[in-house]
Amino acid sequence: MKEYDVIVAGGGLGGLTAGVILAKEGMNVCVIEQHSIVGGCLQSFRRGDHILDTGMHYVGSLDKGQTMHQYFKYMGIVDRLNLQKLDEEGFDYFHFNDGSTFRHAMGYERFIETLAAEYPDERENIKNVCRLINRVGRTISPEVLRRGKISDGGIDYISISAFEQIARHIKSERLQHAMAGNCKLYAGNKLTTSLYEYGMITHSNIEGAYAFTDGSQQLADLLAEQIKTHGGEVRLNAKLAKIHLNANRVESVELASGEMLRAKWVISSLHPSQTFALLENNTTYKRAFFTRINSLENTYGLFTTYLTLKPNSVRYVNQNHYMFNGTDAWSTTADYKGHNISSTLLCMQPNANSEYTNVVTLLTPMSLTQCQDWANSHVGQRSNEYREFKQSFSEAVIDFVSQYYPTLRGSIDKIYTATPLTYRDYTSTPDGSAYGIRKDCRNPLVTMIPTRTRIANLLLTGQSVNIHGCLGTTITSALTCAEIVGTEYLAKKIGNA
Numbered sequence: 001m002k003e004y005d006v007i008v009a010g011g012g013l014g015g016l017t018a019g020v021i022l023a024k025e026g027m028n029v030c031v032i033e034q035h036s037i038v039g040g041c042l043q044s045f046r047r048g049d050h051i052l053d054t055g056m057h058y059v060g061s062l063d064k065g066q067t068m069h070q071y072f073k074y075m076g077i078v079d080r081l082n083l084q085k086l087d088e089e090g091f092d093y094f095h096f097n098d099g100s101t102f103r104h105a106m107g108y109e110r111f112i113e114t115l116a117a118e119y120p121d122e123r124e125n126i127k128n129v130c131r132l133i134n135r136v137g138r139t140i141s142p143e144v145l146r147r148g149k150i151s152d153g154g155i156d157y158i159s160i161s162a163f164e165q166i167a168r169h170i171k172s173e174r175l176q177h178a179m180a181g182n183c184k185l186y187a188g189n190k191l192t193t194s195l196y197e198y199g200m201i202t203h204s205n206i207e208g209a210y211a212f213t214d215g216s217q218q219l220a221d222l223l224a225e226q227i228k229t230h231g232g233e234v235r236l237n238a239k240l241a242k243i244h245l246n247a248n249r250v251e252s253v254e255l256a257s258g259e260m261l262r263a264k265w266v267i268s269s270l271h272p273s274q275t276f277a278l279l280e281n282n283t284t285y286k287r288a289f290f291t292r293i294n295s296l297e298n299t300y301g302l303f304t305t306y307l308t309l310k311p312n313s314v315r316y317v318n319q320n321h322y323m324f325n326g327t328d329a330w331s332t333t334a335d336y337k338g339h340n341i342s343s344t345l346l347c348m349q350p351n352a353n354s355e356y357t358n359v360v361t362l363l364t365p366m367s368l369t370q371c372q373d374w375a376n377s378h379v380g381q382r383s384n385e386y387r388e389f390k391q392s393f394s395e396a397v398i399d400f401v402s403q404y405y406p407t408l409r410g411s412i413d414k415i416y417t418a419t420p421l422t423y424r425d426y427t428s429t430p431d432g433s434a435y436g437i438r439k440d441c442r443n444p445l446v447t448m449i450p451t452r453t454r455i456a457n458l459l460l461t462g463q464s465v466n467i468h469g470c471l472g473t474t475i476t477s478a479l480t481c482a483e484i485v486g487t488e489y490l491a492k493k494i495g496n497a
């Protein structure tokens, strides 16, 4: 039986960043990924000459000296990423159906002035919310790392409601929605979203937001390459099937092929309900624990409409556009021509050496229940009704977006789509959830999953633990790896890289 220091299950961002950290710190690491390609939600795929991204359209805190930049610097990949900075004057635009449009600008001063230009009486109120956002974001800053911590005080904000804090400071309801206009980026919910989630993600984008030129697969590939450079292995077509326990330790893991592997530590980046479902000979966890883990709500999924465009028909614009079917940024229910389209986020893909984009991606929240009729089918074996559903939904999305962007339809060459079922089948995420387990500020300790488990050498990572997204998942990997190599040591290594 092959033996390693650490086996990491899952080759998405969570598994790969954990793999790089531990390989760099001298451990003999093996990342096992069920598919023939690494990346999970970072995967890009080709349709004709076009590169389409699964689930990573923009990333914050990527300017020099900022948190994400510092992590990627430590991982040895920052100078090799092919990135496009988003528009400092307005990287996110929010269009509501009362005709109002707002934008988030980069840098706190610009952010405040842009919104205060329309709401001069609220300048101080906007500043107050920004102070909160900044305070949350700074809990994971490079200065914190250099002090020997990965996160300093973030926990204080997980039980505070983002919606209530915004409403406490901002008088205008319109402006409240503009402040939270990016909430679809974290499946924002008025009742459950914490100041931690809102602050962390909003701060990172205000600091320095970038998109991947020619797709996000490059990030996964560079991380996998770093694992190998530092002596680790990335095994593809290697599906974790069972975690064999002996008392409260993992003795071995079994792949779907039947092959057994052994390691001092096992880290799973799979959804926690899936990780725990794989335990064999469990005597540590009681049935009530499994019931609790399995009953945690997942965030909604996304219906993705990929538009490949006629050559040189759409100039690339380094902005994202959120379009709302109403005036409530947080709402997830709204009827649009018989379809539940509450909002759609439009992202353009930057292409190297071209002022034109050839792919526009439209992301629309969708619960798995909307495609429940086909829940028992799998990719490649679905019915005509499913294809018709996808076609009619994508037409409705394009129609909806055309209200704000009337020339788009005329530039479309081909349309491709993915539903929450597609994500479920490719990444194995329950419910095809986009961001994993929904965190609830009213019940934070139940919904925040610790990196440590009660199995002594089994750790968790990935987007369902702590916080999702590029930044959140990477920070979580550091927290997980710190359980093995020590927090102060690792934080200082990353902070001083």
Ligand SMILES: Cc1cc2nc3c(=O)[nH]c(=O)nc-3n(C[C@H](O)[C@H](O)[C@H](O)COP(=O)(O)OP(=O)(O)OC[C@H]3O[C@@H](n4cnc5c(N)ncnc54)[C@H](O)[C@@H]3O)c2cc1C
Pocket: 009, 010, 011, 012, 013, 014, 015, 032, 033, 034, 035, 038, 039, 040, 041, 042, 054, 055, 056, 057, 058, 059, 238, 239, 240, 241, 269, 270, 302, 304, 363, 423, 426, 427, 428, 429, 433, 434, 435, 461, 462, 463, 464, 468, 469, 470, 471, 473
């Ligand atoms: C449509 C969409 C858009 C998004 N946009 C953004 C964005 O713009 N910016 C941002 O920061 N974040 C974005 N996110 C979120 C971000 O993509 C995720 O938070 C992050 O990539 C999750 O990484 P992960 O490793 O936790 O999970 P995943 O990417 O799901 O990776 C899990 C991996 O584990 C593998 N796996 C599963 N089961 C097994 C098994 N039994 N054995 C072996 N391998 C297994 C899967 O194949 C997969 O490769 C988006 C997500 C979606 C869905």
